[in-house]
Amino acid sequence: MSDGDSFTVTCPCCGALLTIDGTSRVVSDHQPPPDQHEKTSFEARLKTLDEEKRAAEEKFKESIRSEKGKKDILEKKFKDLFEKAKEGPQGPFKRDIDLD
Numbered sequence: 300m301s302d303g304d305s306f307t308v309t310c311p312c313c314g315a316l317l318t319i320d321g322t323s324r325v326v327s328d329h330q331p332p333p334d335q336h337e338k339t340s341f342e343a344r345l346k347t348l349d350e351e352k353r354a355a356e357e358k359f360k361e362s363i364r365s366e367k368g369k370k371d372i373l374e375k376k377f378k379d380l381f382e383k384a385k386e387g388p389q390g391p392f393k394r395d396i397d398l399d
Contacts, residue, residue, distance in 0.1 A: 304321045310332075318328035 305318055305327060306321065308317045308319060309315070310317060314332035314335075316328075316330040316332075317326050319325070320327045
């Protein structure tokens with residue numbers, strides 16, 4: 300191929316066809332990539348949005364239930380630890396200097 304020839308290259312990012320002039324090394328022609336988006340109907344999109352909304356509501360309700368249950372669990376743990384603290388220390392208190 301000589302420098303005066305033009306050649307066509309496909310863009311690796313978008314798939315567009317670029318015609319490049321070999322002499323001036325600039326893009327002389329551009330053809331946009333074919334439309335790859337899937338066409339959906341309005342009703343199908345509404346159905347998808349309703350399903351997404353329902354799933355979001357379920358996640359929210361589940362988070363509410365877990366937060367309500369968390370309070371009971373934390374109270375139980377606190378009572379258990381409080382009872383252990385009433386019994387007294389488990390052993391002699393160790394200072395940082397004792398660990399050396």
